[in-house]
Amino acid sequence: MKHTLKFDDVLSFLQEQQRVVVEKLRATRGDSALLETKRQLDSAIRCLNFCESHQIDPDSEVFEIPYTRNEFDDFFIVNVYETNDISHGDPVTMSDGRPVTLGAGDLLVWMRR
Numbered sequence: 001m002k003h004t005l006k007f008d009d010v011l012s013f014l015q016e017q018q019r020v021v022v023e024k025l026r027a028t029r030g031d032s033a034l035l036e037t038k039r040q041l042d043s044a045i046r047c048l049n050f051c052e053s054h055q056i057d058p059d060s061e062v063f064e065i066p067y068t069r070n071e072f073d074d075f076f077i078v079n080v081y082e083t084n085d086i087s088h089g090d091p092v093t094m095s096d097g098r099p100v101t102l103g104a105g106d107l108l109v110w111m112r113r
Helices: 008-028 032-054
Strands: 061-064 107-110
Touching: 008 032
Parallel strands: none
Antiparallel strands: 061 107
């Protein structure tokens, strides 16, 4: 089993850099280059928090669902863990019982554990 993905040290570093940039922004009254740096820091922090909370690491594979001729096609996720036969697999469902469906352009993240 893999270790738990944590970004504590990096997040602390980015948050400190974010604090420094905010102080500089206050002093310069909104310098556009500093504002862009703050936006990038904000995005990086959100990305790392998202990856940590869902345990998505760089070894994960990402697949884009292909576009088909019919833009209204859906792809169903089927659990074939026990049977290994798609025709006998059970659809994966959300907490409310609706099947999980994917459409063209959606991303599927495969995480090895």
